[in-house]
Amino acid sequence: MSWDARFDKDEFHYGTEPAAFVTRQAWRRVPGAHLLSVAEGEGRNAVWLARQGIAVTALDGSGVALAKAQRLAAEAGVSLATVQADLSHYAWPEASQDAVLGCFIQFAGPALRDAIFAGMARALKPGGLLLLHGFALRQVANASGGPKAVDQLWSLDLLRAAFPGWQILHQADYDAELDEGPGHSGRAALVDFVARKPA
Numbered sequence: 047m048s049w050d051a052r053f054d055k056d057e058f059h060y061g062t063e064p065a066a067f068v069t070r071q072a073w074r075r076v077p078g079a080h081l082l083s084v085a086e087g088e089g090r091n092a093v094w095l096a097r098q099g100i101a102v103t104a105l106d107g108s109g110v111a112l113a114k115a116q117r118l119a120a121e122a123g124v125s126l127a128t129v130q131a132d133l134s135h136y137a138w139p140e141a142s143q144d145a146v147l148g149c150f151i152q153f154a155g156p157a158l159r160d161a162i163f164a165g166m167a168r169a170l171k172p173g174g175l176l177l178l179h180g181f182a183l184r185q186v187a188n189a190s191g192g193p194k195a196v197d198q199l200w201s202l203d204l205l206r207a208a209f210p211g212w213q214i215l216h217q218a219d220y221d222a223e224l225d226e227g228p229g230h231s232g233r234a235a236l237v238d239f240v241a242r243k244p245a
Contacts, residue, residue, distance in 0.1 A: 060226045071238075074175060077100065092104040105133075106129075138165035147177045173243060176243065178239040179238050184235040211244055219237050
């Protein structure tokens with residue numbers, strides 16, 4: 047199934063409320079900061095962050111998803127920049143973002159994942175904040191969402207190795223209940239990673 051087909055329905059596949067990780071890390075926000083949300087989908091995280099005073103750009107390959115994100119933003123009374131791009135060919139901005147968010151972006155195999163991580167690092171300003179949240183390796187045993195390909199799942203070792211020399215502000219590997227629309231529902235194995243790009 048294509049992402050356009052997945053999102054081409056009235057309901058929001060992953061709900062309209064932000065991921066719990068996003069709200070838990072919100073104390074780190076600086077109003078007016080520029081944040082790039084990678085593979086944002088239908089806008090649930092981007093719109094919530096925009097409501098907190100963040101200047102958000104939602105990046106996604108699906109025009110259908112981004113149209114829904116814009117509708118969600120309009121309903122919330124906030125402005126949201128959107129960029130439609132295939133991440134395998136995306137020209138990442140250079141040192142333009144105060145923060146970059148990747149929330150459940152595990153559609154990519156190792157080569158594309160590494161390229162996306164490198165692009166996220168490139169987009170951050172020196173001292174900028176990286177926020178990653180996704181499924182841990184043991185998620186393959188759960189039916190609450192995410193890929194069934196183990197090489198698309200994350201471990202803290204993998205994330206630390208991807209960003210060597212970065213200041214790690216928060217890291218966690220844990221289980222929790224998800225209630226994020228039909229796409230993420232039930233017990234899940236999760237990973238959080240928050241790090242600061244070297245100045």
